[in-house]
Amino acid sequence: MNRMIKKFTLDNDNMLGFLLLLPLLVVILGLIVYPLFSVIWLSLNEKTLGMPLQFVGFRNFFALVRNEIFYKTVLNTFLYTIVGVFFKLFYGMIIALFLNQQFRARNYVRGFLLLPWAVPAIVSSLTWRWIYDDMNGVLNFILMKLHIFDLPVCWLANASTALPSVMAVSIWRHAPFFGITLLAALQSIPKELYEAADVDGASKWQKFWNVDLPGISAVLTVVTLIGIIWTFNEFQIVYVLTNGGPAHASEVFSTLSYQTGIKSLRLGEAAAISLMFLPFIGILITITTNWLLRKE
């Protein structure tokens, strides 16, 4: 009898639960899983808008691996990600350690430091494009005033400075997020650990390595993983600042995919580009999900 009731309520849960979950499942299956799978199919076809698909096998992939621009893009994307995430973490850590001290108006300072991350990305991208402007940009103005440069630098139009300039904006925008997340982790470290370290006569540096870092290692792992996924797929900042130029000097995976698929309307080839990067992103997402849900 008891068992029957239990079974009944369980089924009841299942029925109600199914109904309540249905919209979520529709969204996930229809708008995320279906597109992910259709990328695979699309990549094996030639597709022009309004025309039926035309199966071409692996031709899109062959076209890619023979394309120099694709290699340049792969290199740029990894450079953008590795250097970007490193400095986001580094600068974020500085922000976190600084805010982890007691001082007056700390909450206001925290609010101000988080501002680059709080405004829409379009605002930071446009503002920085104006700051980098070669004719009237304030960056050149300041650098020339301080006699660091004699001539204005074309930050975004120069093949050697374009990618680093874009990276700097991405770091400026995202580092505060890392900082604030790491700060939350730092503040959850028990005070006793610091007291114990003081008793042992540990220096600041030793405290950082032996108390701070182990205390935030879990959060550090997660923000690093999420940071890699975000940075790897960043589109807007690159698109607005350089659109991958000049001559693909700052081309990354997302801008190449956009250019190929939407501007040139070669959807099959664009799908192939996505697919080349899919394994890497897929593995990262899986690792992140597993890591986050490991305790459950």
Added chain:
Amino acid sequence: MTIVNGKFKRITNSIRFIVILVLLLVIALFPFYWMLVTSIRSDAEVYQTKQSLMPKTVTTFQYKKLLTTTNFLIYFRNSLMVAVSTTLIALIIGFPAAFTLTFLRVRGGKLIARFVFFAYLVPPILVFIPMFSLVNSLRLTNTLFSLVLTYLTFSVPFVTWLLLSYFRSIPTSLMDAALIDGCTKFATMRLIVLPLSGPGVATAGIFAFTLAWNEFLFALTFVTSDKLRTIPVGISGLIMGDVYQWGMIMASAIMASIPAIVFYIIAQRFVISGLTAGSVKG
């Protein structure tokens, strides 16, 4: 001697503190200062060869130009409509889903919860190509509805995930008490969970709104008519002309930041908990 040393150390410490503080603040805030200064200057002053870091004149000229010669107000309205609709639909879908995954025992519940997070991490750039042909075949290109529909891909998983971690803080004893009193499971959602989840829903809503307000890639791809553009794509279009109108563009940047900053101030104390969504607690 040690006293002098101690005092000396205190002074150098506080100098170091101030230097770092100023440096961090300048790096974070200078672009905003420059945005503001540019937006209140006349064109002549924006483009003069002898620049100055301080504003000499204050004019609302750039704002007037923005509001009268561009579609900025239409972009603003479009953004508002899309962001509000997205937020509401995401909450309507996400709330019952999170309730189910937290309080009901459903087969495969854990797997679905994992899927929700997975879905949140799938970057739009991976799916926007097939979505583009999907939107095309549904004949939804150039509609605001196409944006609301596709924005659900990130807002629904995000809202669900955030509420999921919020609901875990609601004691199950409350639920048990209600069930013993003869409440149905569905009624507990309405009578117990909903009234208790105000802050959670507010946080989720604010974040969903912000994500939709800031979205760029889908808005750029699925909408081509200027009258249907949202703010991010609309104002990025202002730089495509032959003549850069940086004064006006910076005015638009200021205007576009206002809703985000207002929300940010309201939500600041939720920000950290929201960002980490209770899952990064380590």
